[in-house]
Every structure is written in structure tokens, then in C-alpha cells.
Amino acid sequence: MHIIHAHIKVKSSERETFLDLTKSLISGSQAEPGNISYQLFQDTNDINTFIMVEEWKDLDAIHYHNQTGHFIEFGKKAIDILASPVVVKTFEVKEIL
Template sequence: MIIVLAKAFPKDDNAKNQIIEFSKYLIENSKLEEGNIDYNLLVDTSDDFLMFVEKWESVETLQKHMQTKHFIEFGENIGNLVSGDLEIDVFDSKKLEF
């Protein structure tokens, strides 16, 4: 399983609210993609950032996701709302059983 953690830093509260609104369409459509396991947006209450948490079956399904219309449009829509590039970490993981 591939896990993506993407941290966005909105310029201000108005920008944060706009990013959250834009993300609804992104999340809804991403969850419908083949190979998507989970896709969520979390709001940090202390450092004022947004964290996308994504789970994909494989690198290939993640790469296909990054070529979708809804993914590309989301990036275009939030470009002026963030204070810099998103901090993105991608992990190849294996679920451990206890």
C-alpha cells in the first residue's frame, strides 16, 4: 500500500476555507478511482495547516491519480491560496498484524 501525506499551508483563514471547499470535489472523485483505498483532509488545530492523507493500492494507481482532471484542477485552484509548495511525503507501507 502507498500512503501519501501532503501538507498545505494556507495564506490565511479565508484561503484555508477556500482550499477546504475545493478539496471536496477532489476527495469525492479521488475516492471513486480504481486503486484508491482512502482519501481524506485533516485540519490541524494548532499549526494552521491542512493535511491530505491518501492510501493507494500501488505506485501506478497513484501516478494515474496525478493525471486526472480533478487532481490537476485542484492544484490550479489552490495555487494562489497557499504560502508555498505542498510538503509531500510518499511511503510504501505494509500493514502489521498484532
């Protein structure tokens, strides 16, 4: 299993736009084969900082995801509303309990 943490900081003036954009990204991603979980969380200290937490069955599922229309469209639109580059951390894990 692979877990992705995408740390996202948006411009304060674009917060609502960002939230609207993520709705179709999240629903589309959750419907993809190999997706286990896809959720957006907000930092409790900064309303313009978010973390997207994704869980995928395997690398093939991630590669598929990265080529979907909703992911590509989100990337094109989000670039203008980000306050800084997205920081992505990927972890390969196995469930033990």
C-alpha cells in the same frame, strides 16, 4: 501499499476557498480505482494548516490519480491560495497485522 502525507498551509483569507476546492478532489479521488483512503485533516493548533492523508494500492493507482481532471484542476486553482509550497512525503508500506 503507498501512503502519502501532503502538508498544506493556506493563506488565512483563502481558507474557505481551499475547503471548497478539496470537496471535489476528495470525492473524485475516493472513487478512483486503487484508492484505499483519501482524507483531509486540520492541524489543531493552526486552522490554516492541513494534512491530506492518502492510501493507494500501488504506484499505478498514484500515477492514474495524478493525471485525473479533478487532481489537475485542484492543482491549478490551489497554487494561488497556498501560503507555502506543499510538502509531500510518500511511504511504501505493507500491512502486518
